[in-house]
Amino acid sequence: MGLKKYIAFSLLLIIAVYIFVFSIQTGNFTVSILDYSLALPIAVWVILPLVVLFLVTILHIVFYGFKNYLQASAIKKDEENIIEFFKDLLLGNNSNKKFKQKALKELADILAQMKLSPKVENFESSNNDIKTIVNNMIKINSGEYVSDKSFKFNKNGQIAQKNILNKVNEDVDYAIDVLKKSKDFSDKIVKAAFFNVVENKTMTTIKKLLDGLKLDKEMLIELMKKDSENSDFALEHDTIIKYIKDVEFDKEDYLTFAKLYKKSVQPDELIKMFETISNDNELAMDAYLVVLFEYEMIDKVRETLNGYKKEEYQSFRALLDLKDSGKYYTLENLCYNK
Template identity: 50%
Template sequence: MGLKKYIVFSILLIILIFGYVFSVEPGEYKITVLDISLTLPVAVWVILPLIVLFIGSVSHMVYYSLKSYLKYRSITKDEENVMQSIKAYLLQKGDKTTFKTKAFKDLTNILSQVNFEVKKDTTFTTSNDEINKIVSLIKDINNGVYVQDKTIKLDPTSKLAHQNLLNKINAEIDFCVEVLKKPMNYSSDVIKQAFLNVVEEKSMTTVKKLYENVTLDKEMGKKLFEKSAKNPDFAIINEEVIKITKNLEYDKNDFLDLAKLFKDSFQPDDLISLFEDLSKEIECSTEAYFYVLFEFEMIDKIRELLNTYPDEDFLAFRAMIDLKDSGKQYSLENLCYRS
């Protein structure tokens, strides 16, 4: 029986009892307690216990109904909060949701200690459309798609936001330029990818304006030199090549690779000038300088330079000179002069 029905029928019962007793005994009855007297109809005295019982029972039912309602409301609210927590964990955000019921507190405590990762090769479906959308966007980000949907607010410090930033780097070349203009605002891997993209897609003129803003590693330096080799008319000047190779701590093999990279694109005089300057500044580049001189058959210049070094230095190049003097033709590529 519902509370409303109970109240209605209880009141009807009290009225009926009152009416019946009053019809049988319409007189009054006096009660005296501590000099206080109260005179009421007999029928009223009869229904007073019923009224007290009625009020008590209704109060009891209201109390437990309210308690049950509040518990149900807490559970419903916690169910909603769990969904919010799952969304936060999926988006790699800190979850500040509070829970009222112990079961949900325990559940979210477990969830907070588990890494949430969306599997790439599986179909994800739930009855919650918002979570379905979030998972779909996460999959796009993990697959290299730049997601601009502002309905999902990524934590800037999360791996997901970082990956989306890299996706943006690969999607928008003009954004790469902006990154290189203000590299202090970005992490090293973002800067590196932006630089590689700019070198790949922008003109040498643009590259020359931007590369000094960043700290190069050897891969970045190689891409820059490859770009310079393809654009000899706008190539990096000798002083900058010296500065870059010094900063990157090039060894002799790195300089030999650089000489091979530049030999087919630079004018002979320009290439010789570059490696002559390098050899004066960086000792381990001297072997690459000899390599360049051999490429352009500058034998007299090589003899002159070799005479300035001890006989045990640059044996491969001395052997080349001896072979040429004996009329035998070998290229440097045929000799093992690289260690």
């Protein structure tokens, strides 16, 4: 029964009882408590308990109705908040959403410590916002750059960084902008931008971007590959030496370096460059000796080896002995077949 019907029928009942009692008894009844007396018609005294019960019942109904309203409002608010919470979670943001229901509060605490990742290629949901966010995530994870700004991923989050990486890989002009502002981006993004620029731009453009750019070993080797193919606009040798000092080349790296520049650098210049490098770092000595042998600088090889113990650089000493005996071999024949 609805509240309005309950009130109406209750009032009718009270009125009916009052009329019935009043019709058979019109007198008064007096109630005395200490010095206080109250005289009311008997009909009023009869309906008084009904009126009290009616009022208490109304208060009871209103109280629990209001309580149920608050619970329903809390559930509705929790439903809205859980959607917003999921959106924040997917976007990589810290959510400030609060929940009234204990179950949802515990669920939110658990999910906040986990990483959500879509398992399908085409995500479907009745909620358009979540559908858009998840499908953008799928595109980004597949290597596609998503320019949609309607939902912004946390700029420091994994998805946002991957999206920037995708843009760097597909847009060489943007990669140039990244290198110009390398301090504003992660090392991974700067590295990808550098590889894209080295692959698709000329040495003239690349040289303009090197100032202030920190290169690691892989980046430097890629730069050397490009530089060794462009002798007309190549890097200054002092610049190459400077970059090499900033990274930790091993023996194999120095040998790769020598092979790259063997065809593009004049023999005297290459020898001088490796002599300078090997004086600062003994790991470059193998490459230096390879260069000397390459250009038949036998006396220089002998002079260099005389500065070391006989048990050192045995391969080079063996090759030197073979040449002294009139036999022609190269280091590639002996041990440096790389």
